[in-house]
Amino acid sequence: MYTLKEMRTLPPGKYRLEDNLYLIVRDARRYISFIYTFAQKRREIYLGALSKEVLTVAKQKAAQCRLLLIQGLDPKEVRDDNKKEIERKTVTLHEYYDKLLPIILNAKQLHGANSKRKYTHLPYTYIMPVLGDMPIAKITTEDIADFLKPLWMRIPPTALKLRLVLESIFAYAKKEGLYKGDNPAVFKQNLDMYLPPYGKIHETQHQRCTTNEELQHFLKLMAVWHWWFPEALLPLMIMLTVVLATRVNECCDLSWTEINLNNNTIVLPKERKKFKKGDPFIIPLSKQALWIINEIRNLNTNSSTLIFLRNDGTKLHKDNVRKFMGTVCTSLHGTRSNFRNWCARNNISSEVAELSLMHAVSHNATTRSYLRDDFMDMRIEAMQKWADYILPMEILTASFLTDVQKAKLKAVPYHEKGRGWVGLYRDQWNLGL
Numbered sequence: 498m499y500t501l502k503e504m505r506t507l508p509p510g511k512y513r514l515e516d517n518l519y520l521i522v523r524d525a526r527r528y529i530s531f532i533y534t535f536a537q538k539r540r541e542i543y544l545g546a547l548s549k550e551v552l553t554v555a556k557q558k559a560a561q562c563r564l565l566l567i568q569g570l571d572p573k574e575v576r577d578d579n580k581k582e583i584e585r586k587t588v589t590l591h592e593y594y595d596k597l598l599p600i601i602l603n604a605k606q607l608h609g610a611n612s613k614r615k616y617t618h619l620p621y622t623y624i625m626p627v628l629g630d631m632p633i634a635k636i637t638t639e640d641i642a643d644f645l646k647p648l649w650m651r652i653p654p655t656a657l658k659l660r661l662v663l664e665s666i667f668a669y670a671k672k673e674g675l676y677k678g679d680n681p682a683v684f685k686q687n688l689d690m691y692l693p694p695y696g697k698i699h700e701t702q703h704q705r706c707t708t709n710e711e712l713q714h715f716l717k718l719m720a721v722w723h724w725w726f727p728e729a730l731l732p733l734m735i736m737l738t739v740v741l742a743t744r745v746n747e748c749c750d751l752s753w754t755e756i757n758l759n760n761n762t763i764v765l766p767k768e769r770k771k772f773k774k775g776d777p778f779i780i781p782l783s784k785q786a787l788w789i790i791n792e793i794r795n796l797n798t799n800s801s802t803l804i805f806l807r808n809d810g811t812k813l814h815k816d817n818v819r820k821f822m823g824t825v826c827t828s829l830h831g832t833r834s835n836f837r838n839w840c841a842r843n844n845i846s847s848e849v850a851e852l853s854l855m856h857a858v859s860h861n862a863t864t865r866s867y868l869r870d871d872f873m874d875m876r877i878e879a880m881q882k883w884a885d886y887i888l889p890m891e892i893l894t895a896s897f898l899t900d901v902q903k904a905k906l907k908a909v910p911y912h913e914k915g916r917g918w919v920g921l922y923r924d925q926w927n928l929g930l
Contacts, residue, residue: 706831
């Protein structure tokens with residue numbers, strides 16, 4: 498047996514201190530290792546650099562390792578399992594989610610900031626301040642229920658998203674061995690013992706919609722606004738969205754390269770479709786849509802491909818459009834409901850109507866696999882009839898305005914033109930529209 502003083506002066510080599518316990522000297526390094534054979538394989542466990550304290554602890558660990566060998570267990574595997582157990586019990590929800598987030602985003606293949614917000618923004622805003630510092634292995638159903646209760650009744654849609662995110666987190670944690678037992682964020686026969694069903698506390702709120710008559714009047718005011726203040730892109734964008742029955746972002750981000758005036762169509766690439774898959778979507782252009790596009794071309798002197806780009810280089814943003822629509826009788830997405838109702842009342846087939854809205858023609862996968870016609874001829878006819886009904890050319894071109902009405906509009910001082918929509922909407926100048 499070597500003394501500690503002798504160990505510090507021994508030349509390079511391997512020196513047996515006791516059964517399976519060795520001092521390894523390599524150049525300037527001196528350390529203690531437990532060397533053994535298990536399942537006919539030589540293995541080594543590093544126990545630390547040579548010192549009085551390490552030597553004492555190493556002898557104790559060596560005794561424990563020999564006991565494990567007698568029991569038929571591999572000391573190295575037992576040590577690794579213990580490390581994982583310690584990690585499992587100490588890693589916090591916040592630490593784990595920071596590592597997990599890129600994996601989730603890659604698996605979900607989400608497009609756009611709003612889609613990603615459920616995973617990138619909401620957890621850090623709501624979950625982490627409450628549960629983030631807790632070891633993930635120790636979080637229980639009761640902890641999640643206590644976290645969700647105040648949100649479940651106050652903001653049900655957000656609370657539901659948070660519960661689904663938590664369920665995904667714990668599903669990953671269970672797979673990686675960081676959480677033992679049942680998933681604590683599952684609702685059925687778990688959280689439903691603490692929280693009422695989502696459908697009992699939340700009523701689905703559809704996008705605001707109005708009657709066809711009110712929509713016609715609203716578009717009439719848009720047409721007057723364009724005649725009165727032709728540099729404004731907003732009324733043109735709103736009218737084009739309605740006659741095409743498209744979504745706001747599909748119209749607001751429209752580019753000149755997507756418009757085919759030879760065929761009178763818009764070819765929307767799959768990257769700009771809601772579900773980002775399938776073939777490009779073709780939208781037929783009515784006479785009204787073509788007239789509006791021509792008006793935009795006369796205004797747009799910017800070389801950009803976007804059609805709703807002002808000459809100063811700023812873009813007409815969809816969020817600004819939605820904010821404006823919040824002050825009127827309907828939402829732009831709600832006008833798609835007007836179109837769908839009009840189709841139903843005018844014997845437009847369900848397939849043509851749904852395809853015109855860029856919806857699946859059926860909920861049945863088998864039906865969709867066989868029904869592959871794009872119904873373009875029927876859609877062209879339907880979109881023209883819809884445009885003639887909701888925004889006739891006489892209204893669109895403002896040719897209905899009388900000389901008296903035109904004179905009243907031109908008499909409005911320029912500084913009032915900037916807020917001219919308010920005057921039109923409130924009939925501030927008694928135009929009789």
